[in-house]
Amino acid sequence: MQSTAHAFKENVGAALADPNLQDSLAKLKVGFSERRRQAAERLPEFEALRDRARDIKNHALENLDFYLEAFERKVIALGGHVHWAPTAEDARRIIGDLCRSVGARTVAKSKSMVAEEIALNDHLEALGIAPIETDLGEYIIQLRHEPPSHIIAPAVHLTKDQVADTFFEHHSKLGFTRRLTERNDLVAEARHVLRQKFLDADVGLTGANFLVAETGSSMLVTNEGNADLSNTLPRMHIVLASIEKVIPTLEDAAVLLRVLARSATGQESSAYTTLNTGPKRPGDLDGPEQYHVVILDNGRSAVLGTAMQDMLRCIRCGACMNHCPVYGAIGGHAYGWVYPGPIGAVLTPQLVGVEEAGDLPNASTFCGRCESVCPVRIPLPGLMRHWREREFERHLTPRAVRQGLALWGYLVRRPALYRRVTSMANRFLALFGRVEGRYRALPLASGWTRFRDFPAPPGGGTFHAQWRRRRR
Amino acid sequence: MSDARSTILDGIRRSLRRGELTGAARDAAEMRLAHPPRGPAVARAELPQEQRVALFCEWASFNNATIARVGSDDVPSEVAAYLARNNLAPTAVMAPSAVLDRFDWASQPMLSLRRGRAEAQDAVAITGAFAGIAETGTLVMASGPDHPVSLNLLPDTHIVILREPDIVAGYEAVWQRLRERYGKDHMPRTVNTITGPSRTGDIEQAIELGAHGPRRMHILVVRE
Secondary structure, X not given: OOOOHHHHHHHHXXXXXXXXXXXXXXXXXXXXXXXXXXXXXXXXXXXXXXXXXXXXXXXXXXXXXHHHHHHHHXXXXXXXXXXXXXXXXHHHHHHXXXXXXXXXXXXXXXXOHHHHHOOXXXXXXXXXXXXXXXXXXXXXXXXXXXXXXXXXXXXXXXXXXXXXXXXXXXXXXXXXXXXXXXXXXXXXXXXXHHHHHHHHOOXXXXXXXXEEOOOOEEEEEEOOOHHHHHOOOOOEEEEEEEHHHEEOOHHHHHHHHHHHHHHHOOOOOOOEEEEEOOOOOOOOOOOOOEEEEEXXXXXXXXXXXXXXHHHHHOOOOOHHHHOOHHHHHHOOHHHOOXXXXXXXXXXXXXXXXXXXXOOHHHOOOOOOHHHHHOOOOOOHHHHHHHHXXXXXXXXXXXXXXXXXXXXXXXXXXXXXXXXXXXXXXXXXXXXXXXXXXXXXXXXXXXXXXXXXXXXXXXXXXXXXXXXXXHXX | OOHHHHHHHHXXXXXXXXXXXXXXXXXXXXXXXXXXXXXXXXHHHOOOHHHHXXXXXXXXXXXXXXXXXXXXXHHHHHHHHHHHHOOOOOEEEEOOOHHHHOOOHHHOOOOEEEEOOOOOOOOXXXXXXXXXXXXXXXXXXEOEOOEOHHXXXXXXXXXXXXXXXXXXXXXXXXXXXXXXXXXXXXXXOEEEEEOOOOEEOOOOOOOEEOOOOOOEEEEEEEEO
16 A cells, blocks of 8 residues: 555644544544443453463564464465565565466455555456455445555444445445445445355455464454455465464463454454364365465564564554544544554554654654553553654654754753743743633744644743742 | 575564574473463353353353253254244254254254255354353354354354353363364364354444344253
């Protein structure tokens, strides 16, 4: 997928002005986060499981080469194939070749963020192969030619009416000539349309939530059942997964599954959790004849052993974006690439470059909610701060910000001067009048006050002055 | 060794500032694969069998499945009655499993059963289950000649026959059973763990049942 992260500020402006998006985001703020809270409360062991989940992923990353090789051995022993793709281009070529080897005309796809990352659909279309997204949310946005706006709910930015319009436009030619208004009717119509496509597809392509080294299994977690139809009906199953998805054992998977569903949607368990190990066995009445796993690096191995390694623990639950006030205000598209929200602000500069995506780690209030809900305890604000420091070092920060920070840095290293200046500034601010504890306009701060009031400091002088007074 | 493969593995080793994993670290990783350590126990499912069965039923209902607790003689009549209650035709495709064949299906002459995998037009599937997980009300299905995966997915209605002794506490007990049944180094092609009917929250986060898999799941929990 082509990044538009460099246009973050313009994207934000458009997002804030989009009434449909704002309606959808209002629902998101109460939906997922409240359900996660309830699910966590129902399980007294939840915090202990999060600690363990973090430790499992750390252990897997420290021994990543070992577990990938162990995984590969098991897949081959059970009749499957493993393909190694250092770059996105390698992965596209491998998958294209596999599809062509069986003369594929259509590919039933189950939602995969890694497939979005490598822009697989465009590549398949260029080869004359039709990729069909089968996750309902992905199907909706594929019809609308939009990228996903959330890693687990790709169409979360759309209202029911927008979905109804999209289906009416695209399904009329298939004989569905009534514009639907109820959610259950929309789901039923998509089910009907997609069912035939599953039956016709030559290849099923899925991602993987985990690769289990112990058994050579790919593990998939879904609610709709589309991934399972994708890996059962077509004659070839291709799994596309990035290197950090490998975990040691089934016992480790049990821990991660317990935190994944609860963090993502607040469910006790997703409807379908599936282990796929190799192709159809002798005597099986269904299942694919060929099973292939494509393991993608695409810049991840370079993150190991650096200050940013923690980001590779991510299990893609989406809790950080569900709880982020910035994501809640602007939605996912504004981030400009595959992974939005706090994890996107950390991953995108790594995977597409800090020059392209430098604005993303700045779009945070550092409120810390993302870190407090992350099931594998990724220190997201800390990692965003790391990117800000890299930007500053590389002179990517705008000049006004650099000068402001330099001035502030000069002052705070000189406490007496700092106190005199802040006390003057405080008195100066008083001249502009406080309206209910806030300013409507301030000189040199129109960038702020054009959109919102500036909070006024409470009366009684600066913090330093009050501190001194109260200690006496 | 293919170039792409060594590019990735060497890249990982370079970043981790070491060569191939050796010595104590390798032994520890080998040991972990051979004897997988368990994570924190989930207390709510550590119960005597009777209460564990009750907990399974509670969570399966919470996840939108319906439950009937029956004796083994009543399985065919409950299946027929369920179809009648839901205005469904008394026709189903059933897993070709010796365990299911032991029930007295002839006692329900109106019920028409075909054994095999599911086809597009099948409306009702009847299968057994490898295990049930009490912690979340989850069914575990292991694929094989006696349990085609398509039965779990294609038909609108899925009727599952689960023996009480097959209800275990959590995932860990299921993994143990899989290793005992298939061997430590083997797995069936597919292990589906299924918690209630298919669902989606992709339109305005409101849960709708029957996205791609079954709209209805009825579980017969059978006393032995």
